[in-house]
Amino acid sequence: MPAQLLDGNALSKKIRSEIAARTAIVTAKGVKPGLAVIVVGENPASQVYVRNKVKACEDVGFYSILERYPEAFTQAELLNRIAVLNADPDIHGILVQLPLPIHIASEKVLEAIAPEKDVDGFHVANAGALMVGQPEFKPCTPYGCMKILENIDYPIRGARAVIVGASNIVGKPMAMLLLQAGATVTICNSKTRDLAHHTKDADILVVATGKPKMITGDMVKNGAVVIDVGINRTPDGKLCGDVDFDAAQYVAGWITPVPGGVGPMTITMLLMNTLEAAEKYSKA
Ligand code: NDP
Numbered sequence: 047m048p049a050q051l052l053d054g055n056a057l058s059k060k061i062r063s064e065i066a067a068r069t070a071i072v073t074a075k076g077v078k079p080g081l082a083v084i085v086v087g088e089n090p091a092s093q094v095y096v097r098n099k100v101k102a103c104e105d106v107g108f109y110s111i112l113e114r115y116p117e118a119f120t121q122a123e124l125l126n127r128i129a130v131l132n133a134d135p136d137i138h139g140i141l142v143q144l145p146l147p148i149h150i151a152s153e154k155v156l157e158a159i160a161p162e163k164d165v166d167g168f169h170v171a172n173a174g175a176l177m178v179g180q181p182e183f184k185p186c187t188p189y190g191c192m193k194i195l196e197n198i199d200y201p202i203r204g205a206r207a208v209i210v211g212a213s214n215i216v217g218k219p220m221a222m223l224l225l226q227a228g229a230t231v232t233i234c235n236s237k238t239r240d241l242a243h244h245t246k247d248a249d250i251l252v253v254a255t256g257k258p259k260m261i262t263g264d265m266v267k268n269g270a271v272v273i274d275v276g277i278n279r280t281p282d283g284k285l286c287g288d289v290d291f292d293a294a295q296y297v298a299g300w301i302t303p304v305p306g307g308v309g310p311m312t313i314t315m316l317l318m319n320t321l322e323a324a325e326k327y328s329k330a
Pocket of ligand 1: 187210211212213214215216217234235236237238241254255256257260275276277278308309310312
């Protein structure tokens, strides 16, 4: 029996219609949620991501702006733009698409975004707030993974959760969210010894390494929930995850496909964070 498919497109559609309804309410109060997306350089994947984000904003009724700058844009120029957007009352969320060109220090840029407009949740103030269990904005990808988990009848509380990947934008915040939901959490990285020993013990397995199909079917526990964050392009131009889906689907109880699993949820939670920023602004 193959695993039940965790359909991120269907769940996204449901959440985005709730977001559209709340957007109409806050807009009627005079605050239209506004997102500014900045992209620097010509990274083709980034260009696709920012276009998708802006399109998603339009679909739910947000105001959005997309600022594109050439590779040679300086750090000082970028910081100036962020300062202007921080002060713009029509903008409630600011997103700087990563990766930035190497002459720009990403951490300086992320910390220049006003924490109340940091809808990606990457500012150290927001990362710290998440750590102590009082998140303002949860980083969009782990937030989307949590929504996927909450949407199935599977108890997170008391479950053994294993996260493969420990980045600041996925693995670490994912661990915090699962811990706060009552799971017993293990975080693995590239130095972990006997990775399969950990993954085979996972009731909930979240994989975010950027290594195509590195989690094979025999590394998955029978009946586990498998959330595959990875987005990789195969030599024939197709997308695949960090989990070997074809094999893992016959072992897992639930599994996310790639594409169509976590990806759409990431954008949906960006919309949710921006909406919530606007709602807070409307009450301030
Ligand atoms: P990073 O490269 O920043 O981090 C990768 C992490 O995986 C690191 O902690 C690294 O360990 C760990 N890792 C790498 N190889 C192994 C291995 N063989 N065994 C165990 N751990 C390993 O990646 P991101 O977190 O930014 O992204 C991960 C993947 O998720 C990528 O495919 C990316 O495209 C995708 N992604 C998808 C999103 C979506 O919306 N679906 C959003 C964001 C990312 P170490 O710390 O030791 O280096």
